[in-house]
Amino acid sequence: MALETEIKLSLPATSARRLPAHGLLSESKPLRQKLVNTYYDTPDRRLQKRHLAVRYRQKGDEWLLTIKSDAASPGGLAQRREWEAPGEPGEFDFAHVDNAKIRRFLEGVAEQLEPVFTTDFTRALWLLAPQEGTRIEVALDRGKIVAGDRQEAICEVELELLEGKVADLFATALALQSELPLHPESFSKAERGYRLANATALEPVRAVAAKLEMGMSTIAVFRSTAFSCLAQLQGNERGLRESNAPEYIHQARVAMRRLRSAIRLWRPLLPAEYVTEFDPRWRTLANQLGDTRNWDVFLTEIVPPISKAFPDHDDLRRLISQAGNQLAVCRKAAKAAMTAPAYSQLLLEFTAATNALEESRKPPVTAFAPRSLNKRAKRVADLANKTRDSDPEARHALRVALKRLRYAIEFLAPLFPAKRMQRYHQSAAGLLDLLGRMNDTTVAEQLAVQALPGHHSDLVRAWLAGRYDLMLGQLEALLGEFLSHQPPWEHG
Numbered sequence: 001m002a003l004e005t006e007i008k009l010s011l012p013a014t015s016a017r018r019l020p021a022h023g024l025l026s027e028s029k030p031l032r033q034k035l036v037n038t039y040y041d042t043p044d045r046r047l048q049k050r051h052l053a054v055r056y057r058q059k060g061d062e063w064l065l066t067i068k069s070d071a072a073s074p075g076g077l078a079q080r081r082e083w084e085a086p087g088e089p090g091e092f093d094f095a096h097v098d099n100a101k102i103r104r105f106l107e108g109v110a111e112q113l114e115p116v117f118t119t120d121f122t123r124a125l126w127l128l129a130p131q132e133g134t135r136i137e138v139a140l141d142r143g144k145i146v147a148g149d150r151q152e153a154i155c156e157v158e159l160e161l162l163e164g165k166v167a168d169l170f171a172t173a174l175a176l177q178s179e180l181p182l183h184p185e186s187f188s189k190a191e192r193g194y195r196l197a198n199a200t201a202l203e204p205v206r207a208v209a210a211k212l213e214m215g216m217s218t219i220a221v222f223r224s225t226a227f228s229c230l231a232q233l234q235g236n237e238r239g240l241r242e243s244n245a246p247e248y249i250h251q252a253r254v255a256m257r258r259l260r261s262a263i264r265l266w267r268p269l270l271p272a273e274y275v276t277e278f279d280p281r282w283r284t285l286a287n288q289l290g291d292t293r294n295w296d297v298f299l300t301e302i303v304p305p306i307s308k309a310f311p312d313h314d315d316l317r318r319l320i321s322q323a324g325n326q327l328a329v330c331r332k333a334a335k336a337a338m339t340a341p342a343y344s345q346l347l348l349e350f351t352a353a354t355n356a357l358e359e360s361r362k363p364p365v366t367a368f369a370p371r372s373l374n375k376r377a378k379r380v381a382d383l384a385n386k387t388r389d390s391d392p393e394a395r396h397a398l399r400v401a402l403k404r405l406r407y408a409i410e411f412l413a414p415l416f417p418a419k420r421m422q423r424y425h426q427s428a429a430g431l432l433d434l435l436g437r438m439n440d441t442t443v444a445e446q447l448a449v450q451a452l453p454g455h456h457s458d459l460v461r462a463w464l465a466g467r468y469d470l471m472l473g474q475l476e477a478l479l480g481e482f483l484s485h486q487p488p489w490e491h492g
Contacts, residue, residue, distance in 0.1 A: 004068070004082045006160040007173045009182040009348075011140075013155045019140050020124070022179055024172065030124040030140075035059060037120075038089065039193055040113040050105065053190040054113065056089045063087055067097055067106065068190070074227035074234075075351025076173070076184030077166075117147035117193040121154050127162075128172065134164030136172050145189065147197035156185060170352035183344040184351065186234035204247040205235030207258060212414040218365045219357050222266040225411045226354050229259035230347070240338055246296035249289050249334060256286040261407040265372055269360070274353055281346050288337040294443055295327035302444040306463050313459060315452070322451040369412045370489045376405040377487050380428075384479050392442050395475075399435040406432055412489075420488035427485055431478045434471055441468045 011019065020026065036058045041047040047054055051070030056063055065087035069080050085096040092110040097103040121143025128136045137160040145152045157176070161169045176182055187195075194200070208231070210224040233255035239248035260282050267275050303320060310316055337343065363371075383398040406428050413421045445464050 002082045002084070003079060004160065005077075005079045005166060005169065006158055007076045007169055008078060008185040008188065009076055009157045009159070009173065009177070010185045011155050011157050011180065011182055013142070013153065015181055016140065016142060016155055018180055019157065019176075022176060024128060024175060025126050025138065028126060030126050033059065033123045033125065035121055035123055035141075036118065037189075038115050038118050039190060040092075041116045042109050042112040043114065045116075045194075045198070046109055046112075048194050052102065052106075053188075054092070054106070055190075056087065063089055065092070067094070067102070069102070070188075070190075074186070074230040075347045075354075076186070077170075077351055077355065078188065117145060117197045119143065119145050119154065119189050119193060130168065130172065131164075134168045135162040136160065136164070136169060137162055138172070138176075145193050145196055147193060150196050150199070152192060152196055154189065157182060167352070167356055170348070170355070173348060174352065177345060177348055181341060181344070182348075184234070184347045186231065186237075202239050202243070204239060204245070204251045205232055206251060207232050207254065207410070209410060209414055212412075214366060214415055216365060217359045217361045218266075218269060218363060218368045219359050221365050221412075221415075222262065222270070223354055223357060225262045226259060227351075229255050229262060230351065233259070234347070237338060241335055244331060246293075246300055249292050249296065249331075252338070253286055253289050253293055256282050256289075257403070258407050258410075260286070261404050262411060264404065265408050265411065269363075269368075270357070274357070278346075278350050278353070281350075285337060285343065285346065289334045291330040292327065292334040294447060295323060295330055297440050298444050298447050299323055299327060302440065302464075306460060309463075310459060315459065319448060319452055319460065323447065326447075326451060365415065369415050370487075373405075373408055373412060373489050374487065376401070376408050380405050381483060384483060387475075387479070392438075395435060396439060396442075399432065399439055402428060402432050402435065416489055424485050424488045427478075427482045431482045434474060434478055438468060438471050438475075441471070 020030065037055045039053060039055045041054070053066075053068045053070065055066050055068075057066060063086065064084055067083045069082075081099070083097045085093075087093060092106070092113060094103050094106040094110070097106060121141045124140040126138040128134075128138060130136070137158075139158045139160070141154055141156050141158065143154045145154060159169055159173055159176075173182070208228060210221075210228040212221055212224060216224070233252055236248045236252045236255070239245060240252055260279060263270065263275060263279050263282075299320070303316075303323070307316055307320065379401045380398065383394070383401050387394050387398045406425070409421060409425050409428065413425065441464050445461065448460050448464075
């Protein structure tokens with residue numbers, strides 16, 4: 001078994017010819033290979049469900065049977081197990097797989113394997129040795145993925161670490177990116193092939209808890225958490241760029257808020273330069289998407305019930321028209337921010353820095369987790385007690401504090417028995433949902449004035465005020481219910 005460590009970067013086809021001219025590569029001629037790969041699975045996609053890939057690769061006159069375990073690719077980085085041996089297409093001998101569990105599974109499904117899709121591309125290959133003890137393979141792949149009558153272009157750069165440190169791999173990637181529009185790719189060729197073969201519709205990607213264990217170092221828990229946030233963010237990139245569906249921007253902003261909450265949660269243990277370097281950059285990017293999200297909420301959640309009740313109101317029709325114009329401008333700016341070189345650089349630099357964080361078991365995660373949760377729960381309780389008879393600004397402060405507590409719970413919940421955390425989390429989520437809708441109402445009034453300055457309809461203002469008062473009446477009960485819960489992480 002080999003452990004494959006690589007960084008995968010997409011490259012616009014129009015920029016592909018610039019790669020060989022880069023200073024790192026220009027002094028050597030690349031080795032060129034024609035590679036045709038056929039990926040196999042059972043009719044019910046049992047390999048895909050187990051995050052395994054089985055392929056036959058034609059490399060010249062040679063055929064290679066390769067098995068890969070899937071791996072997350074935050075910021076383009078992928079580390080996966082790989083087994084490779086000569087073979088003949090259609091024959092599946094898995095004797096070279098030294099993981100007994102995986103080998104037994106593959107042997108059990110061998111007779112059901114059938115071709116699912118192919119990747120057909122030409123590879124230009126450079127071997128770099130930037131220093132003694134470091135060897136990195138740089139590959140430019142150009143071709144296509146084919147599944148039945150559907151196909152998708154391939155134009156990507158792969159950097160594989162043959163010898164050396166992962167930091168050396170990132171240094172090479174960053175050097176290439178400094179002159180080329182390279183974007184960290186979160187999906188492997190196999191994942192793209194399955195999406196094509198299965199005709200998988202594009203859907204917004206929601207947060208998934210990181211896989212954590214009590215034996216992990218506190219920094220390792222942060223790293224896993226941060227990378228899970230990146231996975232959510234990158235999972236929504238394509239939908240955000242290619243569609244106007246509001247949920248993609250919403251989930252991208254959620255991912256960035258979660259990431260910034262993680263940085264704040266672990267801030268006492270992180271290098272100061274790490275926090276000051278990345279937190280402001282993630283905040284700036286999130287803010288660039290914020291106006292779009294506000295207008296989306298205004299037009300999809302706030303306006304429809306008013307419009308349904310008063311379908312012929314002139315001010316309302318003008319408001320909808322102007323709000324649509326504002327949304328179009330903001331959406332264009334948001335898409336530009338998510339396709340800009342600065343975003344690609346942020347992804348790669350953040351992944352490199354996060355991967356390079358030094359491990360430390362002090363404090364142990366068993367002490368860090370409850371202490372951090374207690375701190376945020378106390379902040380929420382203090383603000384909640386002050387909010388009952390206070391103004392919208394105080395309720396907004398409570399919302400921000402509660403959101404940070406909720407994210408901290410979601411980050412650290414895998415370290416505690418699920419049943420303990422569930423009820424508390426649900427109570428926090430219900431209160432946060434109400435506070436969020438109250439905040440949306442306050443923002444909506446501001447947007448209405450912005451869309452129709454000097455013509456703010458009394459109808460809209462009155463409807464929003466009534467909506468806010470109704471929710472204000474619900475707040476007391478939800479506050480009381482949440483405050484009645486004892487922190488579940490303190491139980492023995």
